[in-house]
Amino acid sequence: xxxxxxxxxxxxxxxxxxxxxxxxxxxxxxxxxxxxxxxxxxxxxxxxxxxxxxxxxxxxxxxxxxxxxxxxxxxxxxxxxxxxxxxxxxxxxxxxxxxxxxxxxxxxxxxxxxxxxxxxxxxxxxxxxxxxxxxxxxxxxxxxxxxxxxxxxxxxxxxxxxxxxxxxxxxxxxxxxxxxxxxxxxxxxxxxxxxxxxxxxxxxxxxxxxxxxxxxxxxxxxxxxxxxxxxxxxxxxxxxxxxxxxxxxxxxxxxxxxxxxxxxxxxxxxxxxxxxxxxxxxxxxxxxxxxxxxxxxxxxxxx
Numbered sequence: 001x002x003x004x005x006x007x008x009x010x011x012x013x014x015x016x017x018x019x020x021x022x023x024x025x026x027x028x029x030x031x032x033x034x035x036x037x038x039x040x041x042x043x044x045x046x047x048x049x050x051x052x053x054x055x056x057x058x059x060x061x062x063x064x065x066x067x068x069x070x071x072x073x074x075x076x077x078x079x080x081x082x083x084x085x086x087x088x089x090x091x092x093x094x095x096x097x098x099x100x101x102x103x104x105x106x107x108x109x110x111x112x113x114x115x116x117x118x119x120x121x122x123x124x125x126x127x128x129x130x131x132x133x134x135x136x137x138x139x140x141x142x143x144x145x146x147x148x149x150x151x152x153x154x155x156x157x158x159x160x161x162x163x164x165x166x167x168x169x170x171x172x173x174x175x176x177x178x179x180x181x182x183x184x185x186x187x188x189x190x191x192x193x194x195x196x197x198x199x200x201x202x203x204x205x206x207x208x209x210x211x212x213x214x215x216x217x218x219x220x221x222x223x224x225x226x227x228x229x230x231x232x233x234x235x236x237x238x239x240x241x242x243x244x245x246x247x248x249x250x251x252x253x254x255x256x257x258x259x260x261x262x263x264x265x266x267x268x269x270x271x272x273x274x275x276x277x278x279x280x281x282x283x284x285x286x287x288x289x290x291x292x293x294x295x296x297x298x299x300x301x302x303x
Contacts, residue, residue: 021092021093021167022092022165022167022252023165023166023167024251024252024253025252025253025256029253030092032257033092033253033256033257033260034089036257036260036261036264037085037088037089037260037263039264040081040085040260040263040264040267041081041082041085041086043264043267043268043271044077044078044079044081044082044085044267044271045078045082046271047074047075047078047267047270047271048075048078048079050271051071051074051075051078052075054071055068055071069123070123073116073119073120073123074120074270074271076116077113077116077117077120077270078267078270078271080109080112080113080116081113081263081266081267083109084106084109084110084112084113084263085263087102087105087106087109088106088109090102090106091103091105091106091168092256094159094168095168096161096168099159099160099161099168100158100159100160102159102168103157103158103159103168103170104154104158104159106170107153107154107157108154111150111151111153111154111180112150113263113266114146114150114180114184115143115146115147115150117266117269117270118142118143118146118184118187119143120270121187121188121191121230121231121234122139122142122143122187122190122191123139124191124227124230125139125190125191125194125195125227126139128194128195128198128227129194129198135194138190142183142186142187142190143187145183145186146180146183146184146187149176149179149180149183150180152176152179153173153176153177153179153180156173156175156176157170157171157172157173157176157177158170158171159171177245181241181242181245184238185235185238185239185242188231188234188235188238189235191227191231191234192227192228192231192232192234192235195227195228195231196228199228230269230272233265233269234265234266234269237261237262237265238262240258240261240262241258241259241262244258244259245258
């Protein structure tokens with residue numbers, strides 16, 4: 001399209017088919033968005049490789065069922081994250097013919113991305129609770145709630161081509177937007193609360209003489225401390241994303257930066273989880289005594 005700005009001013013990016021990205025976002029700003037997006041993809045690619053290496057460590061595939069569950073969650077998150085980022089980079093520059101279907105693809109990938117992230121955080125929460133039944137039931141209810149809001153949003157929210165702006169505009173249905181954002185916040189707050197409760201219990205247990213072997217206590221401490229810190233980070237970033245959603249509606253660049261930063265942090269959070277060794281701790285489903293199912297081979301490998 002023909003730009004209305006002078007040649008010395010920043011101009012919106014234009015596709016080869018003549019359609020343009022959002023006219024309120026300039027070339028230099030799209031470049032910054034691309035860098036953040038690329039950083040997230042790099043983290044996820046590295047995470048996939050690392051997970052495969054750990055699953056096949058020593059030239060033999062680890063067949064422990066719970067270990068493989070965690071590996072599958074992490075690998076699934078990374079694959080979905082890469083797909084989501086790839087679709088998102090396309091959604092930035094949709095033409096009129098692909099506006100509605102393109103935004104639908106972006107919306108679907110977004111909900112899957114956040115659902116798998118919630119699954120990861122909640123599974124960690126279940127682990128530090130020692131497989132507590134009430135925690136497990138609550139975990140399933142939170143995930144079902146998030147899934148329900150996501151499915152509803154797929155039908156209610158959609159993209160429309162704005163002929164005046166010559167760009168694809170995404171119309172978020174207000175109720176479903178509030179619903180899935182609140183569901184994510186509930187998930188993160190629940191994870192943090194359970195980590196805090198079991199952290200206090202762990203401190204009191206440590207204070208008692210003869211309170212268990214050192215290996216079990218070390219595993220419990222690592223699980224709890226790591227989860228509390230991670231939940232604080234997640235809650236902080238998600239709170240900022242909610243603020244951006246409410247206040248940056250008229251600033252597409254700022255709102256996209258907030259979105260991509262949240263995705264980047266989520267990728268960091270998941271791939272910082274070295275679940276395969278004592279010290280970073282396996283998140284295989286524990287017993288009530290919070291014992292990890294890390295194999296002796298994994299313990300020796302870390303040593």
